[in-house]
Amino acid sequence: MRASFVSLLLALTACQSDPEVEALPSTPEIPAYAGDLSPIDEGTAVPGFAAFRDTLRGVVARRDTAALLGLVATDARLSFGDGAGGPDEFDQTWFASTPEEPVWSVLEHVLDHGSVEEDGAVVVPYVAGFWPDTLDPYTTVVVPGRDVPAYDRPDGTEVARLTEIALPTMAPDDDGWRPVTLPDGTGAVVEADAALSPVGYRATFWDDGDGWRLRSFLAGD
Structure with a gap:
């Protein structure tokens, strides 16, 4: 978004620090975006x-x-x-x-x-001000928390735990849930409050x- 942020994001991407996906036994770990998505609070x-x-x-x-x-x-x-x-x-x-x-x-x-x-x-x-150029802001959300549960459906079975990761999103929030695609291609949902979008x-x-x-x-x- 800002020139300074773009420079920083390029440096972060070069570090290639893998996001953490703590998968349950039925869900394989496959890395997604490799940059740093940790929350910052410059204010x-x-x-x-x-x-x-x-x-x-x-x-x-x-x-x-x-x-x-x-x-x-x-x-x-x-x-x-x-x-x-x-x-x-x-x-x-x-x-x-x-x-x-x-x-x-x-x-x-x-x-x-x-x-x-x-x-x-x-x-x-x-x-809203710190977003990687490589991620589509309209089709991607960030889960900035740690050990955030993902479910196969709203109030359904937990299928993975997510930490500071970017995921494709299939649709807007629906009744408190955000549909996402896990790194292995599986569709899932997370609680809407657990996901952030730069165009939200x-x-x-x-x-x-x-x-x-x-x-x-x-x-x-």
Whole structure:
């Protein structure tokens, strides 16, 4: 995404550190992407961001609508169309109507998966700014955790354990599950919260002198 990230990703790929796939006896281990997909959290080094993120996490935990809207910048970009943006559009999109997925769970998901710094702004989750050029962002997801179970079907039989690995995805999230293809070609599912996509929901924050604010909250491309 950024030039500095591209250089780093090339260096990481050259290291060829194999991702870990802890397979059950019935599932062979076959390596997938060979770069480093470990979560990073550059925002912790940006003055003021860590405290702001803690505040925002508290707002999300309390489900405090008024406080959340107070942290949305007046010019925040919330869609790729001609929406007005800002707190009013955020309110209309997520609270005045009835979205399929509550904003609280979406924010929890993006805030808990690292960050990257871009010219003083902070982007979450980390895959939104740190994505290998060799992976198709539309047909690939990253499982950044360790020992994440994969199942043959939702609430079905566990078929593998996954650690910091990129996998092809066959479809969008469906009722809390993300379909994926395991390294041996087997179809499986993982819990949707365990997978990250660079074109899923992501947020950007920065301080223009009036305090840290949510400046964009988008999905897609």
